[in-house]
Amino acid sequence: MSFDVFGLHPALRKAVDEMGFERCTPVQSAAIPPALQGLDVLGSAQTGSGKTVAYALPVLQRLLSAPRPTKPGPRALVLAPVRELAAQVEATMGDLCRHTTLKAALVIGGEAMGPQATALQHSHDVIIATPGRLLDHLGRTKGWSLDGVLTCVLDEADRMLDMGFLPDVSEILARLPRQRQTLMFSATVPSEIESITRRYMREPLRVMIDPPRKPAEGVVQKAYPVSTRQKYDLLLAILKGVDAVATVVFTATKRRADIVADHLSKRGIPAEPMHSDLSQAARTKSMQAFRDQKFRVLVATDIAARGLDIRHVSHVINFEVPLYAEDYLHRIGRTARAFTVGDALTLMGHEEKEAMLSIEKFIGMEIPRVALDGFPYDVPPRLTVYRPGLLSRLGGGKKAPRRLM
Numbered sequence: 001m002s003f004d005v006f007g008l009h010p011a012l013r014k015a016v017d018e019m020g021f022e023r024c025t026p027v028q029s030a031a032i033p034p035a036l037q038g039l040d041v042l043g044s045a046q047t048g049s050g051k052t053v054a055y056a057l058p059v060l061q062r063l064l065s066a067p068r069p070t071k072p073g074p075r076a077l078v079l080a081p082v083r084e085l086a087a088q089v090e091a092t093m094g095d096l097c098r099h100t101t102l103k104a105a106l107v108i109g110g111e112a113m114g115p116q117a118t119a120l121q122h123s124h125d126v127i128i129a130t131p132g133r134l135l136d137h138l139g140r141t142k143g144w145s146l147d148g149v150l151t152c153v154l155d156e157a158d159r160m161l162d163m164g165f166l167p168d169v170s171e172i173l174a175r176l177p178r179q180r181q182t183l184m185f186s187a188t189v190p191s192e193i194e195s196i197t198r199r200y201m202r203e204p205l206r207v208m209i210d211p212p213r214k215p216a217e218g219v220v221q222k223a224y225p226v227s228t229r230q231k232y233d234l235l236l237a238i239l240k241g242v243d244a245v246a247t248v249v250f251t252a253t254k255r256r257a258d259i260v261a262d263h264l265s266k267r268g269i270p271a272e273p274m275h276s277d278l279s280q281a282a283r284t285k286s287m288q289a290f291r292d293q294k295f296r297v298l299v300a301t302d303i304a305a306r307g308l309d310i311r312h313v314s315h316v317i318n319f320e321v322p323l324y325a326e327d328y329l330h331r332i333g334r335t336a337r338a339f340t341v342g343d344a345l346t347l348m349g350h351e352e353k354e355a356m357l358s359i360e361k362f363i364g365m366e367i368p369r370v371a372l373d374g375f376p377y378d379v380p381p382r383l384t385v386y387r388p389g390l391l392s393r394l395g396g397g398k399k400a401p402r403r404l405m
Contacts, residue, residue, distance in 0.1 A: 001023060001024040001028075001029040002022075002023060002024070003016050003021065003023075003024060006032055006033065006036060006057070007036075008057060008061060009060075009061055009064050009065075009100075011064070011099035011100045012057060012060055012061060012064075012096060012099075012100070014099050015095060015096045015097070015098050015099055016053075016057075016096070018095075018098075019095055019096075021053070024050075025049050025050035025054075026045070026049065026209045027043060027045040027049045027050055027051055027054050027207065027209045028050050028053055028054045028057075030043075030207040030209060031043050031051075031054040031055070031058075031183075031207045032054055032057055032058055034205045034207075035054075035055065035058035035059075035181075035183060036057075036058045036061060036062075038062075038181055039181070039204070039205050040181060040182045040183065040184075040201045040202050040203065040204035040205070041055075041183045041184070041204055041205050041206075041207060042184050042186075042189070042197055042201065042204040042205070042206050042207070043055075043183070043184065043185040043186070043206075043207040043208075043209070044185075044186055044187065044188065044189050044206075044207070044208045044209065045185070045187075045207070045208075045209035049209060051155070051185045052088070052089055052092045052155070053092065053096075054185070055078075055153050055155075055183045055185065056089075056092055056093055056096055057096065058151075058183070059076045059078075059126065059151050059153065059183075060093070060096055060097060060100070060102060060126075062076075062150060062151060062181075063075055063076060063102055063125050063126070063150070064100060064102070066150055068123070068148075069123070069147065069148030070148075071144070071145055071147055071148055072120070072121050072122065072123045072143055072144040072145070073120065073123060073144040073145045073146055073147060073148050073149070074120070074123070074124060074125065074126060074127040074146070074148065074149060075123075075125050075126070075148050075149060075150050075151075076125060076126045076127070076149065076150060076151045076152070076153070077126075077127050077129065077134075077146065077149050077151075077152045077153070077172075077176070078093075078126065078127070078128040078129070078152075078153040078155060079129060079130070079131055079134070079152070079153065079154050079155065079160070079169060079172065080128065080129070080130060080155045080156060080160075081130065081131075081155075081156050081159040081160040081162075081163050081165060082130065082159070082163075083108040083109060083110060083130060083280060083283070084283065084287065085155065085156060086106060086108050086128045086129065086130055087106060087108070087284065087287075089128045089155065090104055090105070090106045090128045093126055093128065102125045102126065103124045103125050103126070104124060104125065104126040104127075104128060105119035105120075105124040105126070105127055105128070106128050106129075107119070107120070107127055107128070107129035107130070107133050107134055107137060108129065108130045108133050108280070109130055109132060109133045109280070110279065110280025110281075110283075111280055113136070113137070113140070113141070116133070116137065116141075117137060117141040120137055120141055120144040121141070121143045121144045123144075123148075131160065131165045131168035131169050131172060132165070132168060134172060135168055135171065135172065138172075138175070146172075146175050146176050146177075147177060148177075149176050149177060149180055150180060150181065151180060151181040151182070151183065152173065152176055152180060152181070152182050152183070153182075153183045153184070153185070154169065154182070154183070154184040154185070154186075154196075155185050156185070156186065156187070157169075157184050157185065157186040157193050157196070158186040158187055158188045158189070158190060158193060159187075161190065161192050161193060166192060166196075169196070170196070170199075170200075173196075173200045182200060182201045182202070182204070184196070184197065184201065184204070187326075187329075187330070188326070215329060215332055215333070215344070215363060216332075216333060218341035218342060219332050219333075219335060219341075219342055219343070219344050220341070220342070220343050220344065221332065221344045221345075221346075221367045221368070222343070222344070222345050222346070222367065222368055222369075222370045223345075223346045223348045223356060223367045223368070223369050223370070224238075224345060224346065224347050224348060224369075224370060224371070224372065224381070225348050225349075225350075225369055225371075225381035225382055225383070226347055226348065226349065226377065226381060227349065227350070227377075227378055227379050228349040228350075228351070229378075230377070230378060231319060231347045231349070232260070232263050233375075234347060234372065234375060235249065235260070235264070235317065235319060235347065236263070236264065236267055236269070237372055237375050238317065238345065238372060239264065239269050239297065239317075240269070241372070242315060242343070244296065244314050244315045245293070245296070245312050245313070245314040246290065246293060246296055246297075246298070246310065246312050246313045246314060246315075247296060247297045247298070247313070247314065247315040247316070247317060248297075248298045248299075248300055248310075248313055248315075248316050248317070248331075248334050248335075249271075249297060249298070249299045249300070249316075249317045249318075249319055250300055250301070250302070250316065250317070250318050250319060250320075250322075250331050251299060251300070251301060251319045251320065252301070252319075252320045252322075252323075253301065254273075254275040254276065254277050254301055256319065256320075257273040257274065257275050257299045257300060257301055258273050258275075258299075260273075260299045260319060261273040261297075261299040264297055264299070269296070269297055270295035270296060270297065271295060271296075271297035271298070271299050272286045272289070272290070272295055272297075272298060272299070273286075273299050273300070274286055274287070274298055274299065274300040274301070275300065275301040276301070286298070287310075290310065291310055291312075293312065302327055302330075302331070310334065313334050313335045313342065314335060314342050314343065315335060315342065315343045315344075315345065316331055316332050316334050316335045316342065316343070316344045316345070317344075317345045317346070317347070318331060318344075318345070318346040318347065319347055320347070320349075320352065321346055321347075321348055321349075321352040321355040321356050321359070322355070322359070323355060325358055325359045325361075325362030325363065326362075328346075328359045328362075328363075329362075329363070331344075332344035346367070348369075369381070369382070369383040369384070370383065371383060
């Protein structure tokens with residue numbers, strides 16, 4: 001579907017063209033029309049499917065035709081669970097607003113309160129915020145209110161639930177005008193999200209795109225059996241052997257991210273860590289340098305597993321097998337975004353076999369075990385994927401061919 005069918009304001013349509021979007025993704029085709037009509041929408045779609053544009057265009061279209069409020073404060077509010085996702089949303093909003101007079105501002109932790117307070121008091125049209133920092137301003141910053149909010153967006157609602165933000169989100173929603181539009185987007189819709197839907201949304205239209213347990217079709221998945229002590233060397237060998245534009249390596253801990261980044265950098269592969277112990281300024285600087293391709297490997301904890309749209313990421317490597325299958329899906333969703341292709345590789349120690357089997361059961365498909373040609377394994381890797389009969393218990397997933405890299 002073309003963006004022409006939506007009757008967008010010419011300034012928005014021009015921005016869409018300049019951003020290189022030619023056709024709508026499925027979630028955009030399904031969510032934009034009802035959102036433009038002013039309906040509440042509950043959207044569920046896999047990561048990387050274009051959800052930000054799916055809600056940003058209706059929000060901005062409405063603001064371009066709506067009168068400005070008499071009280072200082074935003075006319076649209078977007079809540080996001082983590083700073084990096086909020087910053088990405090603000091960047092997308094800025095790109096879409098470039099030919100309008102609309103202004104968007106970021107209200108997140110780790111940044112100075114003063115400039116954020118000024119943005120709130122001077123009626124920026126769209127505020128993109130993390131829940132905790134927005135509540136800080138509601139309690140401390142005078143001269144503004146949420147009374148003029150026409151549309152509220154909850155982005156990655158299930159992630160906000162996982163991070164314990166449900167009370168904060170509920171308090172914010174309770175302060176908004178009753179006559180408003182609410183758009184909620186979530187990778188999954190657990191019972192707690194359903195309770196928010198019943199309490200704060202008005203008969204939302206449900207947009208469900210793709211099964212929540214299905215990786216993006218463009219992702220090629222592989223698992224490398226290897227002893228734990230050889231993971232560092234195998235990671236280095238893989239990175240030296242692949243033609244990777246940009247790679248995100250995920251680790252289980254902040255300490256491990258620092259160690260892996262240092263290990264790679266000292267051996268000729270520029271890498272930077274990304275985790276919550278770094279200052280917001282350092283994280284922002286590092287992310288921008290990664291986007292600008294000033295270094296090729298970002299070593300991150302799960303702080304970067306959701307919401308970040310870095311389109312040139314060609315490879316995702318799990319240094320450890322994630323404990324939770326949902327985290328695996330979110331991690332590998334950092335590549336093959338917007339229906340491109342990418343590789344998702346997992347280094348799997350002997351003690352991590354059961355965790356990998358749980359992931360395969362969750363996604364209903366086998367992940368082929370492979371070995372790296374020429375690597376001096378201290379223990380020959382076993383490339384057998386399943387015990388007899390296990391595949392049938394995965395729900396009939398298709399068995400992938402065994403391949404060597």
